[in-house]
Amino acid sequence: MDKTDEVALMFLGVDVGGTFTDAVVVDNKRILKQVKVKTNSENVLQGILTALDRILENCELDLLERVVVSSTVVTNALIVGDTEEVFLAVMPGTGMDITNSFPVAPFIVEGYVNHHGKVTKNVELNYLAAQAQAKGKRVAAISGKFSVRNQSNEVALRQELSELDFEQFFLGSEMSGELNFVRRTNSAYFSAAIYQKYAHFIHQIVTSIRSRGINVPIHILKADGGTMPIEVALQHPVEAIFTGPAASVLGIEALSLPEGQAISLDVGGTTTDIAFWENGRPLLANKGARINGFPTTVRAYHMRSVPIGGDSLLQRQGDAYLVGPKRVDVAAALGGNKATLGDALIVLSVVSFGDIEKAKNALIKLCYDGEDHLVVAMRFVEVAVSVLEQTIKEMIQEWEVKPVYTVNDMISGTSFRPEILVGVGGGATGLVQRLALKMNLPVSVPPGAMVANAVGAALARPTLIGTLRADSQEGYYIIPEGGIREDLSCQATRSELEDILRSWLLSEAQRWHLPVAGVEVIACEEFTTIQNYYSIGKIVYLKMQLAPGIIYGVQGQEVSF
Incomplete structure (x- = not known):
């Protein structure tokens, strides 16, 4: 497909955030249509359907080339532990301490492949013990050391365990071809843990999109900023974690590509996602993402999600000003009864939405005797900005102390000195600009910033x-x-x-x-x-x-x- 053909295509992107579900249609290098609807945390699918119905109204479906969905379903399920019990079988061989390496205690199986890929010990399964530990579990993950050099033991073990009627198996060697037994094992485990929930979600997505007369390919966004066909997504569910942050990175790349060393901040209602850039490319996390503290093979950006957003609850405890991590479903300016960070930004006239008087009254309730509500609002914003600045400092330090693997690393170093901040999301114009002032950096908030994530999802390239x-x-x-x-x-x-x-x-x-x-x-x-x-x-x-x-x-x- 040449560049001319690409530009003529119409793409639909849907991004499901913690607060809003956004959808955009992109055509001929412009945002043709965009919608934003409230995300219902109790019924995420309903928000997606509402967004689809609104975005597809008067849309020529025959011009649509592809639909890409970015969803928090996997991330949220893993964070809150809403996952399936997994039978985890591992073949670590001898001499390796795997204590606390995995989210659950594994079932140890005899069998070993050496570093040359030769089977030095065939699989020896204690079937009765495996049957007892597998009772009540519908999914299994299997992983062996050096299995990427010879899968035969993993395949043999899967064959033996198939008599236990598991609905789905995930092999470590199929998660990644890299040498890292622990990371592969965790990736297989997390894929199994979310498989049932993810498969149900995928089925709902496909049914809903097809019922609306859309018969084009459906893709899911991955943590590394690529997309995968929805059929492939079911083979690697864990790849769909952290897609929200990935969508914001791609949206920024599409709307306003940062130059030099830059930091982007996607200020949503629930969180602010921070990413690093160098020479127009987002930086990737070293080795792979961590999920609940466990290392995986999932390629993801060097990012951090901070529990501060426009819907963050504002509280005072004595002299302390607290911003988040709790959030409020409806800001005071929109009819809610508690003040949010968005309300503070409204009364300071740095963002504009809702009823400023309602926001003002909510801030006044947080004032002690004789305090000016504008001063109190500014203090809350300063607290939020300080948290973001501290997180950025930690990320810079983390990046600069990463292991050095190549001669080029030693010559060029791994220092990171940001030259500009780029803000997207609903609260970007207020919060990121205040942060830029504190860090003494220029700031860019590109047009279309409000729906940057959906734009990123729509325009993401497929990758394998x-x-x-x-x-x-x-x-x-x-x-x-x-x-x-x-x-x-x-x-x-x-x-x-x-x-x-x-x-x-x-x-x-x-x-x-x-x-x-x-x-x-x-x-x-x-x-x-x-x-x-x-x-x-x-x-x-x-x-x-x-x-x-x-x-x-x-x-x-x-x-x-």
């Missing part, structure tokens, strides 16, 4: 990741994500291996009807194997992906909701 490990001495290569193991010539070069992996990615893209902007190498390691002082072969590890990002930039527009 593949890994390849080759051992020329043993004469084979594997692509774990595809369950592929093939013979390999001992003379194979790295370039030839890249071609093999690229061809697999392109064939997968064709299978799922995905447009391809390019294939990029994101990791490569090459080692020479030595025996009796002579080189006898090479071990090569490759990781490549369909390049993520946005399809094109757009011209935003300011709309009052």
Whole structure:
């Protein structure tokens, strides 16, 4: 698909936030239509349906190319523990302490694959013990050390456990082709834990969209800013975590690409998502995202979600001014009975919505004798700004102390010195501008900032990741994500291996009807194997992906909701 064809397409994006559900239709590099409806936390789907009905009114459905949904369903389920019990079976081999490495105590199975990918011990399952521990559980996760170099033990264990009537299995080797047993295991576990809830949500989404006469492909946004077909999403549910922050990053990229070292802040009703940028690219988290404190293989941006937003409850305890983490469903300016951070911004005339008198009266209730409500409102805003500034300092420190892996890292360093703040979301004009003043930085709030997340979802490129490990001495290569193991010539070069992996990615893209902007190498390691002082072969590890990002930039527009 060439660039001209891309620009002619119409894209629909839906972003489900904690406070609002946004939808946009993007066509010919402009936001054609946008809607914002209140999210019903008790019935998230209803908000999506309302947004769809409003956005599709008078819309030419035959021009629609794709629908992308960004949802908090996975994130919220994992945070509050609304998940399925999982039978977690692991094969860690010998000499590895896995105490407290996983969210639940695993069922240990005998079986081992060594670092060369050779099975040194076949699977030995205590079936009765497994049956007892699996009682009442509908999903299972299986993971073995070095399984990305040989999946046979994981596959064999799945076959043996299939007699226990699990509805779904997730294998660690299919979560990622990377060497990190603990991260792969946690990814398999979390995918299993949310599978039932996610599958139900996906079914509702598909049914609802199809019932409205939309028959185009439906994609789900991923944490790394790419999209995946909804059918693939069910194979990797954990990839749908942190899609809200990812959507805001992509929205900023589409509306106003930051230059140099920049910090973006998406000020929503419930949280503020903070991301780092360098030379127009959002920075990725080192190694992978953590979920409830456990490391995973999920590629995600270097971000932090702070529980401060426009709907954050304002309270006073003695001399203390408290902003959040509790939120209020309706701000005082919109008819609520408690003051929110949004109300404070309204009375300070830095944002404009609702009834300023109602906001003022709510702030007056928080004033002690003789206090000016404007001074009190400013103090609350200053508290919120201080929390955001402190979080940014912590993120900078975290980034600068990350491990150094390459010579380039040592030469260029990992310092981060922000040059500009970029704000999106409903409270961006007030909160981010105040933060910029405190940090002595310029600020940009692009047109269309109110629906940046939905814009990001609409314009996100599909992406797939593949890994390849080759051992020329043993004469084979594997692509774990595809369950592929093939013979390999001992003379194979790295370039030839890249071609093999690229061809697999392109064939997968064709299978799922995905447009391809390019294939990029994101990791490569090459080692020479030595025996009796002579080189006898090479071990090569490759990781490549369909390049993520946005399809094109757009011209935003300011709309009052």
